[in-house]
Amino acid sequence: MIELYTGPTPNGQKVAIALEELGLEYRGHSIDILKGDQLTPEFLAINPNNKHPAIIDLDGPGGEPMTLWESCAILVYLAEKTGQLLPNDTVQRAQMMQWLFFQASAQGPMSGQYAHFAFYAAPEHQYPYAAERYLNEINRQLGVMDRHLQNKDYFLAEYSIADIALLPYAMTSLRASRVERPNVQAWVTRLSERTAVTRGLAIMLDQTRDETIAGGMKGYGEAHRDVLFGDKQFAERG
Numbered sequence: 001m002i003e004l005y006t007g008p009t010p011n012g013q014k015v016a017i018a019l020e021e022l023g024l025e026y027r028g029h030s031i032d033i034l035k036g037d038q039l040t041p042e043f044l045a046i047n048p049n050n051k052h053p054a055i056i057d058l059d060g061p062g063g064e065p066m067t068l069w070e071s072c073a074i075l076v077y078l079a080e081k082t083g084q085l086l087p088n089d090t091v092q093r094a095q096m097m098q099w100l101f102f103q104a105s106a107q108g109p110m111s112g113q114y115a116h117f118a119f120y121a122a123p124e125h126q127y128p129y130a131a132e133r134y135l136n137e138i139n140r141q142l143g144v145m146d147r148h149l150q151n152k153d154y155f156l157a158e159y160s161i162a163d164i165a166l167l168p169y170a171m172t173s174l175r176a177s178r179v180e181r182p183n184v185q186a187w188v189t190r191l192s193e194r195t196a197v198t199r200g201l202a203i204m205l206d207q208t209r210d211e212t213i214a215g216g217m218k219g220y221g222e223a224h225r226d227v228l229f230g231d232k233q234f235a236e237r238g
């Protein structure tokens with residue numbers, strides 16, 4: 001059994017899709033980041049970096065519980081645990097790592113910064129240049145992905161955790177982008193036809209808060225900013 005701590009966001013969706021694809025038994029635990037669930041002592045004991053997703057594999061290596069955070073690290077762990085969704089070939093395995101690092105170092109953070117400056121920052125901090133800068137970067141990254149996917153079904157020779165890692169933010173990026181990316185769009189459509197993908201994307205969907213982009217930003221305000229970007233977020237912890 002794998003305990004999955006997450007909310008209805010792209011990083012959690014990646015892990016849920018992989019769990020569904022691999023047929024691993026798991027239990028979802030809602031982490032409401034607008035309320036501050038990620039800052040409780042109980043959750044910090046699981047992820048001291050105060051972010052979801054995180055997992056506890058009750059049947060980890062040697063039969064011992066295994067705790068892990070950072071979604072791409074979780075994807076690699078789950079794929080290696082089952083021997084599925086990752087290539088054995090050295091070149092393909094290196095290219096898989098390349099796309100996972102691209103996801104974790106570029107796609108995720110740039111999308112996060114765009115969302116921050118376009119939506120979540122206080123009105124006095126919503127600098128047009130910042131939102132524009134991150135949107136340009138999202139568009140550029142989609143271009144890199146689009147050119148790679150020309151005449152390809154997947155990022156590697158076969159469907160893998162590289163596709164799973166890149167999918168959820170590619171979907172939000174396509175919605176934000178002003179540029180057509182037909183190869184990325186076709187790949188999204190191809191993956192969306194998989195039952196495991198549909199189920200994984202729906203993780204914690206019923207927990208979607210009105211105060212988020214997905215919920216229409218209704219009622220989002222100072223108390224939420226304090227948790228995510230203010231005193232509660234940056235308090236020194238012992």
Ligand SMILES: N[C@@H](CCC(=O)N[C@@H](CS)C(=O)NCC(=O)O)C(=O)O
Pocket residue numbers: 009010011012033038050051052053069070071072104108227228233
């Ligand atoms: N690089 C991390 C990013 C995780 C992340 O940013 N999680 C967000 C939700 S999508 C979060 O928990 N934020 C709460 C906070 O920063 O306090 C991963 O891939 O797991």
